[in-house]
Amino acid sequence: xxxxxxxxxxxxxxxxxxxxxxxxxxxxxxxxxxxxxxxxxxxxxxxxxxxxxxxxxxxxxxxxxxxxxxxxxxxxxxxxxxxxxxxxxxxxxxxxxxxxxxxxxxxxxxxxxxxxxxxxxxxxxxxxxxxxxxxxxxxxxxxxxxxxxxxxxxxxxxxxxxxxxxxxxxxxxxxxxxxxxxxxxxxxxxxxxxxxxx
Amino acid sequence: xxxxxxxxxxxxxxxxxxxxxxxxxxxxxxxxxxxxxxxxxxxxxxxxxxxxxxxxxxxxxxxxxxxxxxxxxxxxxxxxxxxxxxxxxxxxxxxxxxxxxxxxxxxxxxxxxxxxxxxxxxxxxxxxxxxxxxxxxxxxxxxxxxxxxxxxxxxxxxxxxxxxxxxxxxxxxxxxxxxxxxxxxxxxxxxxxxxxxxxxxxxxxxxxxxxxxxxxxxxxxxxxxxxxxxxxxxxxxxxxxxxxxxxxxxxxxxxxxxxxxxxxxxxxxxxxxxxxxxxxxxxxxxxxxxxxxxxxxxxxxxxxxxxxxxxxxxxxxxxxxxxxxxxxxxxxxxxxxxxxxxxxxxxxxxxxxxxxxxxxxxxxxxxxxxxxxxxxxxxxx
Numbered sequence: 001x002x003x004x005x006x007x008x009x010x011x012x013x014x015x016x017x018x019x020x021x022x023x024x025x026x027x028x029x030x031x032x033x034x035x036x037x038x039x040x041x042x043x044x045x046x047x048x049x050x051x052x053x054x055x056x057x058x059x060x061x062x063x064x065x066x067x068x069x070x071x072x073x074x075x076x077x078x079x080x081x082x083x084x085x086x087x088x089x090x091x092x093x094x095x096x097x098x099x100x101x102x103x104x105x106x107x108x109x110x111x112x113x114x115x116x117x118x119x120x121x122x123x124x125x126x127x128x129x130x131x132x133x134x135x136x137x138x139x140x141x142x143x144x145x146x147x148x149x150x151x152x153x154x155x156x157x158x159x160x161x162x163x164x165x166x167x168x169x170x171x172x173x174x175x176x177x178x179x180x181x182x183x184x185x186x187x188x189x190x191x192x193x194x195x196x197x198x
Numbered sequence: 199x200x201x202x203x204x205x206x207x208x209x210x211x212x213x214x215x216x217x218x219x220x221x222x223x224x225x226x227x228x229x230x231x232x233x234x235x236x237x238x239x240x241x242x243x244x245x246x247x248x249x250x251x252x253x254x255x256x257x258x259x260x261x262x263x264x265x266x267x268x269x270x271x272x273x274x275x276x277x278x279x280x281x282x283x284x285x286x287x288x289x290x291x292x293x294x295x296x297x298x299x300x301x302x303x304x305x306x307x308x309x310x311x312x313x314x315x316x317x318x319x320x321x322x323x324x325x326x327x328x329x330x331x332x333x334x335x336x337x338x339x340x341x342x343x344x345x346x347x348x349x350x351x352x353x354x355x356x357x358x359x360x361x362x363x364x365x366x367x368x369x370x371x372x373x374x375x376x377x378x379x380x381x382x383x384x385x386x387x388x389x390x391x392x393x394x395x396x397x398x399x400x401x402x403x404x405x406x407x408x409x410x411x412x413x414x415x416x417x418x419x420x421x422x423x424x425x426x427x428x429x430x431x432x433x434x435x436x437x438x439x440x441x442x443x444x445x446x447x448x449x450x451x452x453x454x455x456x457x458x459x460x461x462x463x464x465x466x467x468x469x470x471x472x473x474x475x476x477x478x479x480x481x482x483x484x485x486x487x488x489x490x491x492x493x494x495x496x497x498x499x500x501x502x503x504x505x506x507x508x509x510x511x512x513x514x515x516x517x518x519x520x521x522x523x524x525x526x527x528x529x530x531x532x533x534x535x536x537x538x539x540x541x542x543x544x545x546x547x548x549x550x551x552x553x554x555x556x557x558x559x560x561x562x563x564x565x566x567x568x569x570x571x572x573x574x575x576x577x578x579x
Contacts, residue, residue: 023539045539047536047542053545053547053548053562056543056545056566057562057565057566057569059543060513060543060545060566060569060570060573061569061572061573063573064543065541065542065543066543066544066545067532067536067542067543067544068544068545068546069544069546076533077529077532077533077536078536079536079537082536082539
């Protein structure tokens with residue numbers, strides 16, 4: 001699932017929020033490259049959760065702890081409050097029950113971090129205006145083979161948080177790995193949020 | 199010359215015997231004054247003795263894990279597809295040890311051995327042994343071989359229970375525990391299967407209350423039935439359906455009680471084969487060891503508390519169609535390890551073969567174990 005956005009411009013943005021030595025859970029961790037990066041850059045410990053066989057193998061190859069599990073079934077293996085950060089990197093848009101997953105994140109972790117491709121990015125809007133579903137670095141799939149079922153915009157996500165007891169602590173909006181400050185919902189390709197229970 | 203052996207085999211192997219004369223107090227309270235363990239080794243122990251891997255066997259297997267015996271190319275070890283040069287557990291990198299557990303019937307001291315107190319075979323008087331007893335004897339063998347810490351202890355099914363037990367009994371002697379198709383204890387259903395198997399043996403008129411050696415006979419009928427029951431539980435329903443379905447041996451119903459369905463033929467064949475080489479007293483004891491294994495029981499049912507001493511890194515693997523030791527049971531182990539903040543990876547292999555899958559060569563499964571051992575190897579090289 002998390003092979004969305006192969007360039008992973010969000011890694012540095014996430015790493016800046018992670019305290020050194022923190023305990024981290026990475027949901028939809030793919031082949032574990034983010035956790036491997038965070039182990040090296042921040043000395044974190046923790047686990048990835050991944051459902052795909054090849055990605056689980058990738059994690060083991062990368063020396064990253066991985067629990068093969070469907071995160072939509074609930075994070076029943078993980079105790080309440082057992083992580084400093086729970087990350088959902090480029091996976092939110094592929095999750096069926098977004099509300100439940102975000103609740104679970106805030107149950108097992110002190111803070112949640114999500115990153116997702118901003119569907120409101122002008123290039124996406126342009127492709128839709130042109131009569132097509134957007135295809136880009138951050139949305140590399142065709143409409144018929146995409147794992148993405150819940151694409152959203154920056155405004156959509158912030159409305160969701162406001163309505164679901166989720167307090168946004170910080171936001172970063174990126175385009176081509178550079179920070180975007182003006183008109184983020186239009187000019188930002190990738191959204192990165194840090195949040196906790198309101 | 200075509201030896202009929204896969205090129206990646208460890209080749210010809212020879213079992214060795216270690217004699218122990220320091221008395222061993224068993225979980226039951228019984229004491230064994232002296233005993234022997236038969237074992238095999240493959241590969242080379244490195245200079246700092248850090249590359250040893252102990253492979254623990256399950257119900258019916260033995261120390262003969264890989265390779266074959268001289269002059270008998272058909273005698274491949276029970277996990278030969280997993281262990282050898284270039285295989286997932288690579289004997290070019292690791293020094294691998296297989297040991298026949300105490301109470302076994304493949305050369306280690308067991309019910310068939312002579313009881314020094316009577317000069318006759320132990321038979322029914324051989325004590326009931328537990329997973330913990332096996333781990334204690336394996337540790338003594340490790341001492342004998344000069345291995346302070348294993349790079350890994352590995353096993354499937356009952357063998358996995360031993361790997362798990364190693365991790366909390368000897369936390370500083372295991373770097374990695376590879377726990378495949380395991381359960382933290384047996385369910386009532388599992389114990390029930392074992393009890394039917396035991397009753398088949400015990401009620402065989404040739405059992406003679408376990409002292410059949412003196413009657414020049416063996417309870418082979420009971421053993422056959424015991425093995426047939428076991429085999430039913432090792433295969434998934436789907437696997438049995440695809441392998442045998444309702445196929446008839448002779449294409450038509452015979453209106454008799456001869457072997458008619460292919461599945462009957464298969465089970466009888468497995469039962470016969472097993473009863474030819476396996477000892478009934480050993481079978482009884484091993485099923486008891488399975489039934490008794492329950493690390494959480496000493497901690498009020500709290501598995502996390504039982505595993506709290508563990509320092510090893512874990513790879514836990516289950517198979518989706520294994521109903522004898524289901525994935526859910528492996529997840530209980532994983533949960534307890536997560537609660538202890540252990541280093542653990544868990545993979546659920548989507549394989550059709552049921553419990554037996556741990557012995558088969560599924561590419562996803564073998565690639566995973568190979569990748570894990572590659573990491574282990576880099577730590578100790």
